[in-house]
Amino acid sequence: MAKGNHKRGRGKPQTHSLLEHYQPIDGVVDEMVDTSGNPRPAWKHFVEALEELGAEKLGQRFARADQYLRDAGVYYRVYDKAGANEREWPLAHVPVLIEESEWAAISAGLVQRAELFEETIADIYGPNRLVEKGILPAGLIAASPEYLRPVVGTKPAGGHFLHFCAFELGRGPDGQWWVLGERT
Structure with a gap:
C-alpha cells in the first residue's frame, strides 16, 4: 500500500489497521478510500480479507509473487530509439477494484x-x-x-x-x- 509523505484527507479516523499509515494525497481521487480515509464500498471486504492475513503474511506473499515473475522470466519489451529493451513486469500487488x-x-x-x-x-x-x-x-x-x-x-x-x-x-x-x- 502507499507510503510516503502525503497529507491526510479530513474526516473520521480509520478503523482498519492495514490503513492506519495509508494517507491519501489531498486533491487527488483515491480509488481505495474516500475523503474520510475509509474504504470505498468496492474495497471494504477486500481490505478486511487482507487484514485477516496480516502484514507479515501479506509481505511474504508479495515477495513470493515478485520472485515467481523473476524466476519465470516474465518481462515486457519497450521500444525506443535504442531499440527493444526488456524490463521486469511491474506487478501491482493490490489490484484496483472498480464498482x-x-x-x-x-x-x-x-x-x-x-x-x-x-x-x-x-x-x-x-x-x-x-x-x-x-x-x-x-x-x-x-x-x-x-x-x-x-x-x-x-x-x-x-x-x-x-x-x-x-x-x-x-x-x-x-x-x-x-x-x-x-x-x-
Missing part, C-alpha cells in the same frame, strides 16, 4: 477499442483500404519490424489476428477513465 456499474461502461469501451485494433490489423493484412484511402501511411507499416509481409492475404485459422490485448487504465483529473497504454 460493477462503472466497470460495465469501461469494458464496453475497451471491447470497442479491441475490435478497432482487430479490424485495423485485418485490413492491413487483407484489403488494405486504410492505406488506399490515405488514412494509414504505407511507409509506416512497411518500416515496422513487426510487419510480416508473408502474412498478407492469409486468414488466421481462428478468424482473428489479435490474440492478446491488455489495457493500462488510469483515472484522469476530470474523473473519467483513460487508456494510458495497451499491449497487443
